[in-house]
Amino acid sequence: MNVDIGNALSSVASPGVSRDSLERLDEQVAAAHERIETGMANEEHGYEALNLPERTDPEEIRAAVEPVADAEALLTIGIGGSSLGAATITNALDSDTETVFLDNVDPAWISRHLESLPLEGTAINVVSRSGTTAETLANFLVVREAFESAGVDWTERTIVTTGESGPLRDLANRHDLPSLKVPDGVPGRFSALSAVGMVAAAVCGHDLEALLSGAAAERETLSGSLFDCPAYAYGATTYALDQRGAGVNAVMPYAESLETYAEWFAQLWAESLGKDDLGQTPVRALGVTDQHSQLQLYRAGPRDKLVTFVTTAEGADRPIPDTDVEDLAYLGDATLGELLEAEFEATEASLAAAGRPNVRVELERVDEYELGGLLYGMEAACVLAGELYGVNTFEQPAVEWAKKATRGLLGGGEFEEANAVAEKTELRVER
Numbered sequence: 001m002n003v004d005i006g007n008a009l010s011s012v013a014s015p016g017v018s019r020d021s022l023e024r025l026d027e028q029v030a031a032a033h034e035r036i037e038t039g040m041a042n043e044e045h046g047y048e049a050l051n052l053p054e055r056t057d058p059e060e061i062r063a064a065v066e067p068v069a070d071a072e073a074l075l076t077i078g079i080g081g082s083s084l085g086a087a088t089i090t091n092a093l094d095s096d097t098e099t100v101f102l103d104n105v106d107p108a109w110i111s112r113h114l115e116s117l118p119l120e121g122t123a124i125n126v127v128s129r130s131g132t133t134a135e136t137l138a139n140f141l142v143v144r145e146a147f148e149s150a151g152v153d154w155t156e157r158t159i160v161t162t163g164e165s166g167p168l169r170d171l172a173n174r175h176d177l178p179s180l181k182v183p184d185g186v187p188g189r190f191s192a193l194s195a196v197g198m199v200a201a202a203v204c205g206h207d208l209e210a211l212l213s214g215a216a217a218e219r220e221t222l223s224g225s226l227f228d229c230p231a232y233a234y235g236a237t238t239y240a241l242d243q244r245g246a247g248v249n250a251v252m253p254y255a256e257s258l259e260t261y262a263e264w265f266a267q268l269w270a271e272s273l274g275k276d277d278l279g280q281t282p283v284r285a286l287g288v289t290d291q292h293s294q295l296q297l298y299r300a301g302p303r304d305k306l307v308t309f310v311t312t313a314e315g316a317d318r319p320i321p322d323t324d325v326e327d328l329a330y331l332g333d334a335t336l337g338e339l340l341e342a343e344f345e346a347t348e349a350s351l352a353a354a355g356r357p358n359v360r361v362e363l364e365r366v367d368e369y370e371l372g373g374l375l376y377g378m379e380a381a382c383v384l385a386g387e388l389y390g391v392n393t394f395e396q397p398a399v400e401w402a403k404k405a406t407r408g409l410l411g412g413g414e415f416e417e418a419n420a421v422a423e424k425t426e427l428r429v430e431r
């Protein structure tokens, strides 16, 4: 990936970062890089994620999915990092395999999918690092029952990716299911380039080696300076902008195929950096669509945002037919790709002209190689930002309170703290 931070410089934008500040920040980047390299060399928790390009074994993944390699449809059951990486990869690339990601427990939505999927031709990809996530296990039990009711042997169509131990590992062992291990030391949001994200890619027939080589190429750019490393340039610039008031980062890919990428990025950024009252709020946006819904706020609202564009240099195109509608004649000489490119450039310039910081992340195209580089590059950017913020990038303790409250409320148990908060916040406005 390439990164252009020109529109984030204070000479263009406010809040912006001066070149002089970036030069000074580069000393912190060099120190952070040392720390990152050491963490990778020692296979430390979290930093190990940046070793995945050489750790992940495509052959092992393909062997595990072989029994369902012919699947018409792939039903992935997981949530958070156990779903978003796989969804980003498969939603970005074309495949004959229909993919569905059950990462919510909305009953109507689940039932609709189970009624419409060809269960006899559907593979089940259950993913959970802990093997205990309530949503994932509840959905798996519902899916398993649906397969049994339809007379389809789910054990012939299920792959499990989970940790060394836990309920899901026990289930895989009990039913002798093909299973893969979530790599040690790799938090879910950093696991897209492991079996967690790549089983789905394998079932869909994508090029696993290309994903990993794109990531490996990005790994090679990690250096001691933000001026030599796109990932560090992005991580350092977003951190510096946040320090100057840009507490929101709107990620706006100009490609439908990258819409899910913005969701993956949101978890990576929020869960890694949102600690000790610090962190930058990721907003998922899509170009050109959100020019017509959020651009007004980005250009004329509070000066608290960075917009991160993601663009591609090449892709499929389609001519716009001529028209006799006079006001639209200018479209007739263009293609849809040219219109999309013009809209992106106009939006980028519109923000710069209004002194609103924005960064351009550029891919050559949307393919496995470029996608692997983007995923890896943003993971490295996040690790660097975490070093600069001084937070524990790889833990997410704040998600536990709601999990305990859920178990307490479901189990009928009184989760006192939750009830106490509920009572305090009671303000029901009746129709």
Ligand SMILES: O=P(O)(O)OC[C@H]1O[C@H](O)[C@H](O)[C@@H](O)[C@@H]1O
Pocket (backbone or CB within 6 Å): 079, 080, 081, 082, 127, 128, 129, 130, 131, 132, 133, 136, 188, 189, 271, 396, 399
């Ligand atoms: O992979 P699992 O153990 O099922 O966890 C799935 C997700 O839920 C957790 O609560 C964390 O918020 C995420 O970082 C994680 O990716």
